[in-house]
Amino acid sequence: MVSCYSTDKSNEEVHRKPNVVLILVDDLGWADVGFMGNPVYETPNLDKLSNESLVFNNAYAPAANCAPSRACIITGKQTPSHGIFTVGSSERGNVNDRKLIPVPNTTTLDSSFITIAEALKQKEYVSASVGKWHLGEDPQSQGFDYNIAGSHEGHPKSYFSPYKNEHLEDGEKGEYLTDRLTNEAIHFMESQKEHPFFLYLPYYTVHTPLQGKADIVEKYRKKINGDSRFNATYGAMVESMDSNVGRLLSTIETLGLSDNTIVIFTSDNGGLASVSSQFPLRGGKGSYYEGGIRVPLLIKWPEKIKTFRKVETPVSGLDIFPTLLDIVNDTTSHKTDGVSLLPILEGKKSTPERALVWHFPIYLQSVNPLKEEARDSLFRTRPGSVIRKGKWKLHEYFEEGDLELYDLEKDLREQKNVYTDHPEIAEALYRELQQWRRDHNAPMPKKKNPYYAAK
Structure with a gap:
């Protein structure tokens, strides 16, 4: 005690x-x-x-x-x-x-x-x-x-x-x-x-x-x-x-x-x-x-x-x-x-509207793919960043440069990627995300893994 x-x-x-x-x-x-x-x-x-x-x-x-x-x-x-x-x-x-x-x-x-x-x-x-x-x-x-x-x-x-x-x-x-x-x-x-x-x-x-x-x-x-x-x-x-x-x-x-x-x-x-x-x-x-x-x-x-x-x-x-x-x-x-x-x-x-940002330049393996609902069955997290501002949430994945945009007011479960429907919103969020990384000197995984076996 x-x-x-x-x-x-x-x-x-x-x-x-x-x-x-x-x-x-x-x-x-x-x-x-x-x-x-x-x-x-x-x-x-x-x-x-x-x-x-x-x-x-x-x-x-x-x-x-x-x-x-x-x-x-x-x-x-x-x-x-x-x-x-x-x-x-x-x-x-x-x-x-x-x-x-x-x-x-x-x-x-x-x-x-x-x-x-x-x-x-x-x-x-x-x-x-x-x-x-x-x-x-x-x-x-x-x-x-x-x-x-x-x-x-x-x-x-x-x-x-x-x-x-x-x-x-x-x-x-x-x-x-x-x-x-x-x-x-x-x-x-x-x-x-x-x-x-x-x-x-x-x-x-x-x-x-x-x-x-x-x-x-x-x-x-x-x-x-x-x-x-x-x-x-x-x-x-x-x-x-x-x-x-x-x-x-x-x-x-x-x-x-x-x-x-x-x-x-x-x-x-x-x-x-x-x-x-x-x-x-x-x-x-x-x-x-x-x-x-x-x-x-x-x-x-x-x-x-x-x-x-x-x-x-x-x-x-x-x-x-x-x-x-x-x-x-x-x-x-x-x-x-x-x-x-x-x-x-x-x-x-x-508080004034602001962006919330997450940066995760790492990998985290899957435990139960069916319940985790990840992008693939191998990882819960692949390297990327996420930004939320207002009702919009943008995911960026570094391996292929993929972008996913979700309207959380209509799609809380993040099931429908509306990037092609709202490219101007996605691009604005992407620019803000890039600026955030510059401002925070966020490290990026840029080197390719020589042991990667393409599926």
């Missing part, structure tokens, strides 16, 4: 600064929770939270899988800045199926990048990372005061104790990891209730290995009754996550911190399509179709958000960092690639 942190700041000064709780669930899909319409997985606590929050219907992860998305969220910087484009090697899949040599991948966030924890530390916040870090060996090297269970590991060895996690002492045999991380998070909040704190709670769940509590798994087996769109163990993991979010929110209430605490709930990327269908979205984790990058996002802040609202403005996980900077009145020169959502939180105005 974490220990107390002391400060000489007066209560009056401290309580002008809101506490920040950022809950980041691993691989939780846009379609996997009740408040987004899931008919099977039970999330009563999140559903209640959604009725007290801003619900962002068009929220996006900065990348389609774990490490790059987390690096973007925690730094507010796009993938070309930190060079983390995927997990592990960028040369995923069979070498004979890759036409290009992908851009080399970085696996550790360089210490030169300013993180949310480091920025808030300058405002006298104490911070803890409780759960999956995945960007290096220890988040304490990136400004966090406490690290519980975080390392370079991308998933747990087991969701049941013994955990075999060097940064988490084992609990009683059979203790469930999601429960334990919540216990640790609650203890941290209790010990810091007199001071402004930043709790980063990146749960390992609902990432594989799929392991749920037996009684809840059995409940979902009966409920699903063989429906291949859903998974009983996954449903049990979602429900346990929801129960623990409920415990966390209840503690915030009990400590009298609700009005002065910002709670942000989101996911690092889309759901794993091979496990849980993201319908009506196409694809899932690892894909840059909507199912791989669209995520649930809730923000609760009673001091500013007085009534429940749904927000249709497209936003990104990149926006979390600049929003928090704006909230704590940070006037330093921390430059991010997102925008502050504070005007939206305050109900003043929407």
Whole structure:
């Protein structure tokens, strides 16, 4: 358990600064929770939270899988800045199926990048990372005061104790990891209730290995009754996550911190399509179709958000960092690639229309081609870039220079490529995408793979 942190700041000064709780669930899909319409997985606590929050219907992860998305969220910087484009090697899949040599991948966030924890530390916040870090060996090297269970590991060895996690002492045999991380998070909040704190709670769940509590798994087996769109163990993991979010929110209430605490709930990327269908979205984790990058996002802040609202403005996980900077009145020169959502939180105005861009000069192999709905059966992701602006979304694939244009208002499932129907829109988006790559010095895979075997 974490220990107390002391400060000489007066209560009056401290309580002008809101506490920040950022809950980041691993691989939780846009379609996997009740408040987004899931008919099977039970999330009563999140559903209640959604009725007290801003619900962002068009929220996006900065990348389609774990490490790059987390690096973007925690730094507010796009993938070309930190060079983390995927997990592990960028040369995923069979070498004979890759036409290009992908851009080399970085696996550790360089210490030169300013993180949310480091920025808030300058405002006298104490911070803890409780759960999956995945960007290096220890988040304490990136400004966090406490690290519980975080390392370079991308998933747990087991969701049941013994955990075999060097940064988490084992609990009683059979203790469930999601429960334990919540216990640790609650203890941290209790010990810091007199001071402004930043709790980063990146749960390992609902990432594989799929392991749920037996009684809840059995409940979902009966409920699903063989429906291949859903998974009983996954449903049990979602429900346990929801129960623990409920415990966390209840503690915030009990400590009298609700009005002065910002709670942000989101996911690092889309759901794993091979496990849980993201319908009506196409694809899932690892894909840059909507199912791989669209995520649930809730923000609760009673001091500013007085009534429940749904927000249709497209936003990104990149926006979390600049929003928090704006909230704590940070006037330093921390430059991010997102925008502050504070005007939206305050109900003043929407943000101006802008383009959201993803750059992925790498390969990511397929797991279940039928459920992933990719362009081909070999890869969820082939090297390319994507831009969304307004209702239009343009995909560019570098191997052949292919372009796909979708009208998301009419075709959320990205089934009909309307490039030939709207060439002027496609060309305008393509020019903007090219300019974005120049502005961000985005690396491009230009060398042909000598081992490629043309089919």
